Amino acid sequence: MKKIVIGCDHGGLELKLEIIAHLNKRGIETEDVGTYSTSSCNYPDYARALCKKIQSGEFQRGILVCGTGIGMSMAANKHKGIRAACCSDTFSARMTRMHNDANVLCLGGRVVGAGLACDMVDLFVDTEFEGGRHSQRVAMIADIESDN
Numbered sequence: 001m002k003k004i005v006i007g008c009d010h011g012g013l014e015l016k017l018e019i020i021a022h023l024n025k026r027g028i029e030t031e032d033v034g035t036y037s038t039s040s041c042n043y044p045d046y047a048r049a050l051c052k053k054i055q056s057g058e059f060q061r062g063i064l065v066c067g068t069g070i071g072m073s074m075a076a077n078k079h080k081g082i083r084a085a086c087c088s089d090t091f092s093a094r095m096t097r098m099h100n101d102a103n104v105l106c107l108g109g110r111v112v113g114a115g116l117a118c119d120m121v122d123l124f125v126d127t128e129f130e131g132g133r134h135s136q137r138v139a140m141i142a143d144i145e146s147d148n
Ligand code: RB5
Pocket: 009, 010, 011, 012, 043, 066, 067, 068, 069, 070, 071, 072
């Protein structure tokens, strides 16, 4: 994983900056789709901007940070082909890569500290999808998208 797209709202700005520094220190390039200040803004705008970059194939994976991670994950999961997981523990961050092939990790800047968040980011970046029986289940998620 060489590059990651990342975005946030005002509730996630501080944590997003910590994550960018962490990823860059690991040699992973980041593209930041905003927001860039603590002025109040609307998280769906940033979820949309980030998801479009994954849908276009420019990026394979992204990270979204808001106050709870929940609004970002709800907005991101409305995009075709996006499998966003809101996590606040390392087990879930690892499993959502192994079993769900998550391509977006959503974190809560008001929920988790930078240390735990960066551990989750590392697992999200480094863990491979297991495939096998999980491929069929992920394909079933795509079928639901097609039905709607
Ligand atoms: C903003 O106050 C807050 O609602 C937002 O960051 C997020 O937590 C929404 O899910």
